[in-house]
Amino acid sequence: MAEKLLKKGNEAIALAAIRYGADGYFGYPITPQSEVMETLMEEMPWETTGMVVLQAESETSSINMLYGGACCGKKVMTSSSSPGISLMCEGISYMAGAELPCLVVNVIRGGPGLGTIQPAQGDYFQAVKGGGHGDYKVIVLAPASVQEMYDFVGLAFDLAFKYRTPVMILSDGAIGQMMEKVELREPVRRLTDQEIAEKYGNWATVGKQPHRHGNIISSLSLEASEMEEINLRLQAKYQTIRENEVRYETLLCDDAEYMLVAFGSSARICESTVETARAKGIKMGLLRPITLFPFPEKAIQQFLPQLKGMMSVELNSGQMVEDVRLAVNGKVPVEFYGRMGGSIFSPEEVFNAFSEKFNL
Amino acid sequence: MNMKEELIIAGFGGQGVLSMGKILAYSGIMQDKEVTWMPSYGPEMRGGTANVTVIISDKRISSPILQWCDTAIVLNQQSMDKFEPMVKKGGVLLYDPNGISRHPTRKDIHVYSIHAVDLANKLEMSKVFNMVVLGAYLKVKPILEKENVINGLKKSLPERYHNMIPINEKAIDVGMQNVKEVK
Numbered sequence: 356m357a358e359k360l361l362k363k364g365n366e367a368i369a370l371a372a373i374r375y376g377a378d379g380y381f382g383y384p385i386t387p388q389s390e391v392m393e394t395l396m397e398e399m400p401w402e403t404t405g406m407v408v409l410q411a412e413s414e415t416s417s418i419n420m421l422y423g424g425a426c427c428g429k430k431v432m433t434s435s436s437s438p439g440i441s442l443m444c445e446g447i448s449y450m451a452g453a454e455l456p457c458l459v460v461n462v463i464r465g466g467p468g469l470g471t472i473q474p475a476q477g478d479y480f481q482a483v484k485g486g487g488h489g490d491y492k493v494i495v496l497a498p499a500s501v502q503e504m505y506d507f508v509g510l511a512f513d514l515a516f517k518y519r520t521p522v523m524i525l526s527d528g529a530i531g532q533m534m535e536k537v538e539l540r541e542p543v544r545r546l547t548d549q550e551i552a553e554k555y556g557n558w559a560t561v562g563k564q565p566h567r568h569g570n571i572i573s574s575l576s577l578e579a580s581e582m583e584e585i586n587l588r589l590q591a592k593y594q595t596i597r598e599n600e601v602r603y604e605t606l607l608c609d610d611a612e613y614m615l616v617a618f619g620s621s622a623r624i625c626e627s628t629v630e631t632a633r634a635k636g637i638k639m640g641l642l643r644p645i646t647l648f649p650f651p652e653k654a655i656q657q658f659l660p661q662l663k664g665m666m667s668v669e670l671n672s673g674q675m676v677e678d679v680r681l682a683v684n685g686k687v688p689v690e691f692y693g694r695m696g697g698s699i700f701s702p703e704e705v706f707n708a709f710s711e712k713f714n715l
Numbered sequence: 716m717n718m719k720e721e722l723i724i725a726g727f728g729g730q731g732v733l734s735m736g737k738i739l740a741y742s743g744i745m746q747d748k749e750v751t752w753m754p755s756y757g758p759e760m761r762g763g764t765a766n767v768t769v770i771i772s773d774k775r776i777s778s779p780i781l782q783w784c785d786t787a788i789v790l791n792q793q794s795m796d797k798f799e800p801m802v803k804k805g806g807v808l809l810y811d812p813n814g815i816s817r818h819p820t821r822k823d824i825h826v827y828s829i830h831a832v833d834l835a836n837k838l839e840m841s842k843v844f845n846m847v848v849l850g851a852y853l854k855v856k857p858i859l860e861k862e863n864v865i866n867g868l869k870k871s872l873p874e875r876y877h878n879m880i881p882i883n884e885k886a887i888d889v890g891m892q893n894v895k896e897v898k
Contacts, residue, residue: 359744361737361740361741361744361750361752361870361871529753529779529780532753532754533751533752533753533754533779534737534740534750534751534752534753535749535750535751535752535776536744536749536750620779620780623777623778623779623780624777624778624779624780625778626777626778627777627778628778630777699780700780701778701780701781701782702777702778702780702782703782703783704782
């Protein structure tokens with residue numbers, strides 16, 4: 356049986372990076388995610404798997420180190436918290452444009468600005484709608500447990516290379532700082548340079564051989580028609596991702612008359628709210644989007660005929676609720692409840708808000 | 716019957732509040748339970764009060780954030796003021812009277828006291844104060860086997876401190892023997 360450890364979400368990210376065969380981590384410390392790099396430094400993977408762990412001079416620098424590593428077909432990642440991610444957004448846009456795979460972990464804290472170090476989900480728009488400039492998307496995974504923090508590192512790398520795109524794990528201070536049981540998976544070995552050349556030699560800059568053309572990686576194309584072609588290709592890729600990569604979880608939705616929609620730590624809190632509601636005889640269910648892009652629209656739509664009302668529950672001023680409303684398209688009333696700036700709601704607080712909004 | 720214990724431990728930073736919670740959580744894993752350990756990691760960690768929520772359950776754990784708790788372990792006055800009202804009716808409040816000026820007043824909960832500071836000093840090992848409290852807790856709420864607690868302790872202590880396991884075990888026993896219900 357696999358070893359079961361008690362770890363913080365942030366520590367789980369670090370352990371997973373090593374065990375999923377990451378080639379490099381580049382980051383800059385910021386609360387509440389500093390344990391990611393601290394754990395990597397303690398584990399010293401450069402002595403075992405050969406993985407590079409480097410503290411860059413800034414977040415801007417970290418993301419550009421990712422750009423360089425990814426160009427060479429390497430599995431590279433960084434982690435930060437909200438203000439640091441803002442600094443990285445330019446680089447993420449460049450990597451999306453140049454179609455480079457990487458993993459960016461955002462352990463969100465309360466904002467805007469330097470904000471606070473307590474958990475929040477105020478970076479939903481930044482993660483899902485863009486963040487950087489231009490028409491691009493990144494795949495966004497929202498873990499709700501320490502085990503998912505671990506598992507989604509592997510999933511994120513798989514998706515990043517499958518679609519040649521940056522993937523973001525969107526977590527928050529609560530999931531990052533709490534400890535839970537985590538089961539370590541079978542380790543995946545790092546690829547050798549030879550294997551990288553064989554697998555990714557059609558796009559990665561792995562050294563030009565006499566028998567083939569060199570690869571050029573760039574997000575620049577001054578010819579408008581060429582740039583439009585690139586955009587069309589990117590949009591086609593995002594459409595494929597929408598069709599194939601939606602992930603979500605439902606709790607007691609089959610007979611639900613009311614539905615909460617929540618992700619990450621909010622979803623955990625809402626699980627208890629559902630228990631409370633069920634104990635009072637209210638048929639409530641919870642839909643938890645695991646991928647925020649692609650958003651589980653169809654999953655929500657399948658429940659609409661049976662629903663009397665929905666509520667999106669978020670640690671922000673109401674961001675995901677816009678995507679819920681787009682999916683629902685006016686067919687069912689969609690309310691919102693949230694707290695901001697690092698304050699967290701309790702399950703009972705969510706239930707009271709729900710009762711008030713639906714007069715129950 | 717499924718077991719679920721929702722517990723808050725609160726006191727000053729440096730009293731071993733977070734590590735006591737960690738040992739409990741690891742003990743839960745040793746006993747094949749689901750566990751969640753949720754610290755306060757805000758500015759209060761940089762001096763002042765510290766608290767941690769520990770949930771130990773037979774089933775998947777939902778919210779790590781609590782409105783009410785089954786048990787509150789309270790180790791300073793601010794924590795008493797904050798967490799006494801959070802104990803569920805019929806729940807448990809365990810506290811060390813040392814440094815407490817306003818004692819618990821609720822009559823609808825079970826209140827227990829443990830003079831952990833004094834007892835740890837008698838053991839000439841003030842650092843095991845939190846283990847005395849842990850022992851008292853395990854006596855009141857025997858949800859975990861002592862063997863699993865010792866294994867949990869081994870898991871959460873770095874190996875260089877494993878020579879300290881016997882004194883910690885002793886402190887747990889002392890806590891178990893000296894906890895008293897306050898009527």
